[in-house]
Amino acid sequence: MAAWGERLAGVRGVLLDISGVLYDGGEGGGAPIAGSVEALARLKRSQLKVRFCTNESQKSRGDLVGMLRRLGFDISEGEVTAPAPATCLILKERGLRPHLLIHDGVRSEFDQIDTSNPNCVVIADAGEGFSYQNMNKAFQVLMELENPVLLSLGKGRYYKETSGLMLDVGPYMKALEYACGIEAEVVGKPSPEFFKSALREMGLEAHQAIMIGDDIMGDVSGAQRCGMRALQVRTGKFRSGDTSGQQGPGPGKDSRRPPGPRRGSQPSCVCCDVQPSAVR
Amino acid sequence: MAAWGERLAGVRGVLLDISGVLYDGGEGGGAPIAGSVEALARLKRSQLKVRFCTNESQKSRGDLVGMLRRLGFDISEGEVTAPAPATCLILKERGLRPHLLIHDGVRSEFDQIDTSNPNCVVIADAGEGFSYQNMNKAFQVLMELENPVLLSLGKGRYYKETSGLMLDVGPYMKALEYACGIEAEVVGKPSPEFFKSALREMGLEAHQAIMIGDDIMGDVSGAQRCGMRALQVRTGKFRSGDTSGQQGPGPGKDSRRPPGPRRGSQPSCVCCDVQPSAVR
Numbered sequence: 001m002a003a004w005g006e007r008l009a010g011v012r013g014v015l016l017d018i019s020g021v022l023y024d025g026g027e028g029g030g031a032p033i034a035g036s037v038e039a040l041a042r043l044k045r046s047q048l049k050v051r052f053c054t055n056e057s058q059k060s061r062g063d064l065v066g067m068l069r070r071l072g073f074d075i076s077e078g079e080v081t082a083p084a085p086a087t088c089l090i091l092k093e094r095g096l097r098p099h100l101l102i103h104d105g106v107r108s109e110f111d112q113i114d115t116s117n118p119n120c121v122v123i124a125d126a127g128e129g130f131s132y133q134n135m136n137k138a139f140q141v142l143m144e145l146e147n148p149v150l151l152s153l154g155k156g157r158y159y160k161e162t163s164g165l166m167l168d169v170g171p172y173m174k175a176l177e178y179a180c181g182i183e184a185e186v187v188g189k190p191s192p193e194f195f196k197s198a199l200r201e202m203g204l205e206a207h208q209a210i211m212i213g214d215d216i217m218g219d220v221s222g223a224q225r226c227g228m229r230a231l232q233v234r235t236g237k238f239r240s241g242d243t244s245g246q247q248g249p250g251p252g253k254d255s256r257r258p259p260g261p262r263r264g265s266q267p268s269c270v271c272c273d274v275q276p277s278a279v280r
Numbered sequence: 281m282a283a284w285g286e287r288l289a290g291v292r293g294v295l296l297d298i299s300g301v302l303y304d305g306g307e308g309g310g311a312p313i314a315g316s317v318e319a320l321a322r323l324k325r326s327q328l329k330v331r332f333c334t335n336e337s338q339k340s341r342g343d344l345v346g347m348l349r350r351l352g353f354d355i356s357e358g359e360v361t362a363p364a365p366a367t368c369l370i371l372k373e374r375g376l377r378p379h380l381l382i383h384d385g386v387r388s389e390f391d392q393i394d395t396s397n398p399n400c401v402v403i404a405d406a407g408e409g410f411s412y413q414n415m416n417k418a419f420q421v422l423m424e425l426e427n428p429v430l431l432s433l434g435k436g437r438y439y440k441e442t443s444g445l446m447l448d449v450g451p452y453m454k455a456l457e458y459a460c461g462i463e464a465e466v467v468g469k470p471s472p473e474f475f476k477s478a479l480r481e482m483g484l485e486a487h488q489a490i491m492i493g494d495d496i497m498g499d500v501s502g503a504q505r506c507g508m509r510a511l512q513v514r515t516g517k518f519r520s521g522d523t524s525g526q527q528g529p530g531p532g533k534d535s536r537r538p539p540g541p542r543r544g545s546q547p548s549c550v551c552c553d554v555q556p557s558a559v560r
Contacts, residue, residue, distance in 0.1 A: 132410040136447050139438070143445055157459045158419065165423055167416050171455035179437045179451040 011229065013049035013204045015195075016040070017213035018056060018064070018080075019159050020236015022073055026162030029067050033235045037072040044074050052080045053198045053211065055154035055188040055218060057124035057169065058103040061085065081198040083153035083188035084109035087122060090187060096149065098122040099141045101172075103129055120149035123176065123184070125156075125169045135172065142180045150176055154188035156218055160237045189215075190222025199228075214238050291509065293329035293484045295475075296320070297493035298336060298344070298360075299439050300516015302353055306442030309347050313515045317352040324354050332360045333478045333491065335434035335468040335498060337404035337449060338383040341365065361478040363433035363468035364389035367402060370467060376429065378402040379421045381452075383409055400429035403456065403464075405436075405449040415452065422460045430456055434468035436498055440517045469495070470502025479508075494518050 019025055022036045043050050052075060056064055061084070065077045084106050091098060091113055099118035100110060103126050110122075121138045142148040156168035173184045188194050199209060206227035213219020214236030223230040232238065299305055302316045323330050332355060336344050341364070345357045364386050371378060371393055379398035380390060383406050390402075401418045422428040436448035453464045468474050479489060486507035493499020494516030503510040512518065 126412075128412045130412040130415070132406075132408045132447070135410070135451075139447050139451075140444060143438075157461075158423075164420060167412070167419050167455075167459055171415075171419075171459040174458040175447075175451035175455040178454040179447055181437075 008210065008229070010208060011048070011210050012208040013051065013202045013210075014043055015051050015053040015198055015202075015209055015211045015223070015228075016043075017189075017211070017215070017219050017236075018052055018054040018068070020214035020238070021212060021233055022068065023071055024160055024162050024236065029070070031162055032071045032073070040073055040075075049202050049204065050079065051198055051202050053189065053195070054080060054082050055125075055156055055168075057083055057106055057153035057188070058127060059105045060109050062108075063105060081194070081201060083194070084124070086194060086197065087151055087153060087187045088113055090151065091120075091122070096120045096151075098151070099138060101126055101129065101134055101138045102153075103127050119145060120151060121176070122151045122153070123169060123173055124153035126172070127166075130167075130172050135175065139176060139179050142176065142182065148180055148182050150180070150182060150184040152184040152186050152188075154218065155184070155186045155190075156215060158237060160214075165237065189213075189218040190225070192222075192226050195223060195226045195228065199226075288490065288509070290488060291328070291490050292488040293331065293482045293490075294323055295331050295333040295478055295482075295489055295491045295503070295508075296323075297469075297491070297495070297499050297516075298332055298334040298348070300494035300518070301492060301513055302348065303351055304440055304442050304516065309350070311442055312351045312353070320353055320355075329482050329484065330359065331478055331482050333469065333475070334360060334362050335405075335436055335448075337363055337386055337433035337468070338407055339385045340389050342388075343385060361474070361481060363474070364404070366474060366477065367431055367433060367467045368393055370431065371400075371402070376400045376431075378431070379418060381406055381409065381414055381418045382433075383407050399425060400431060401456070402431045402433070403449060403453055404433035406452070407446075410447075410452050415455065419456060419459050422456065422462065428460055428462050430460070430462060430464040432464040432466050432468075434498065435464070435466045435470075436495060438517060440494075445517065469493075469498040470505065472502075472506050475503060475506045475508065479506075 016022065021033070022040065023030050023032045059067070061077050061080050061082050064082070065075055065080060068075050088110065090096070097114045097116060097118050097120070099121045100107070100115060101121060102110070102124040106124060118141055121142055123138065126134070142150060150173070152169055152173040154168065155170040155173055157170045158165045158168050160166070177184055199206060202209065210229040210231060211219055211223035212231045212233060214233050216232055220230040220232050296302065301313070302320065303310050303312045339347070341357050341360050341362050344362070345355055345360060348355050368390065370376070377394045377396060377398050377400070379401045380387070380395060381401060382404040386404060398421055401422055403418065406414070422430060430453070432449055432453040434448065435450040435453055437450045438445045438448050440446070457464055479486060482489065490509040490511060491499055491503035492511045492513060494513050496512055500510040500512050
């Protein structure tokens with residue numbers, strides 16, 4: 001196994017996931033993960049470019065950044081690549097008028113979007129908004145369309161809050177896909193377009209950047225498929241069965257990852273179990 | 281195309297789906313589909329054995345039969361094959377203690393089942409019970425199990441009520457499958473075991489029976505895979521794009537069936553567009 005200096009050769013920038021890497025959400029705004037405030041401060045003092053690449057879709061970028069700043073993180077709105085603004089660009093480019101199945105906390109991002117007479121559905125991490133009534137309405141809108149379009153802000157399976165694991169948008173995206181016999185378009189990680197837009201904003205090529213996240217699919221595999229390097233931290237949703245070779249997920253494809261005890265907050269390389277002290 | 285008499289040669293029994301074939305559910309108990317009360321009465325007067333084979337999982341068999349009798353149908357509880365009683369048998373046989381994500385209307389079917397310290401999840405058409413909180417609880421139970429078992433009472437995509445199309449249990453089953461990286465065990469149509477138990481109760485072999493339903497997958501393909509003949513009615517969830525060759529559904533496999541105008545209440549063979557007057 002190559003030394004860390006060698007494995008990180010040529011890296012000029014770091015993309016950081018937020019939930020499960022910097023903090024765990026939850027009641028009262030959540031809590032920073034031990035050491036993450038200091039790790040980010042150290043990264044910012046280094047020569048490396050830093051950008052935040054998140055699938056957060058319950059909060060607007062402004063609210064997310066405000067909350068993180070209150071927790072002590074050195075972060076500004078312009079440093080964040082998030083799926084809601086990316087979705088608005090797509091809607092405008094394609095003349096799509098969405099029926100929105102989203103959390104009230106992110107609704108302000110869609111203030112400039114025409115939602116009259118919907119010709120598509122946009123689904124995000126709606127949390128408690130994923131009621132049967134709201135899901136059924138989205139389903140009915142899709143079934144009435146000649147060419148149903150479903151945009152999903154990420155396809156994460158779950159995330160970790162301080163109170164435990166929580167269903168993310170992915171399962172609900174799958175539910176609508178199955179109900180309507182369609183395939184959603186994912187805006188956010190692991191979409192290559194999403195990683196590329198983050199790289200563009202950093203002014204870097206894929207081989208010059210490393211993604212750090214807690215999701216073996218959305219963060220690690222997604223970034224690697226774009227030609228980036230990637231590190232999985234052992235915080236957030238990390239489970240001991242995660243392996244870097246794992247693809248997916250999809251019913252019938254994704255092997256069950258055995259539940260295991262959550263490790264501490266020490267990040268390490270998912271490939272080799274080495275603590276990435278070169279980064280942190 | 282063979283004549284109807286020839287195509288139905290040797291048929292000694294009829295299995296009837298209920299929702300979308302006999303009636304459409306909805307506010308106030310729903311409404312009979314035009315002609316169905318009379319068609320059932322005629323079948324009962326014939327030499328054919330009649331059994332009802334339903335995936336209804338919001339109501340107990342007793343409540344379902346009571347409601348149908350009030351609508352004018354000649355039906356008794358002992359004539360109905362339904363997934364909740366079949367699930368209870370499986371739970372007892374395998375020593376499974378379920379966490380139940382089900383509608384209150386069917387809860388009485390599980391009165392004799394031990395639900396302490398759950399080692400599996402049972403999901404049925406919970407309707408409004410499919411809240412985010414309830415889905416998340418089922419997800420968390422599964423994620424805590426070493427060998428997670430998910431039993432689903434059917435896997436229908438949707439059904440038709442008088443107010444419109446409604447999400448069935450299938451999409452929520454898919455959501456939990458995706459979230460947990462597991463595959464559910466389906467109890468109900470199109471499970472071969474379920475059709476076989478209905479045939480056993482009729483004392484018939486598969487080649488002696490015909491299934492009549494509105495679901496091209498759950499009813500028609502499912503029965504055909506068991507060696508039975510099958511007819512699709514053009515009521516209930518029938519949509520003009522349904523074809524008998526269609527398999528599925530599953531994300532990425534099930535081609536989008538184009539929405540089309542709902543036809544009238546005339547049942548016909550899905551293969552050849554002939555009105556099955558020999559049956560009705």
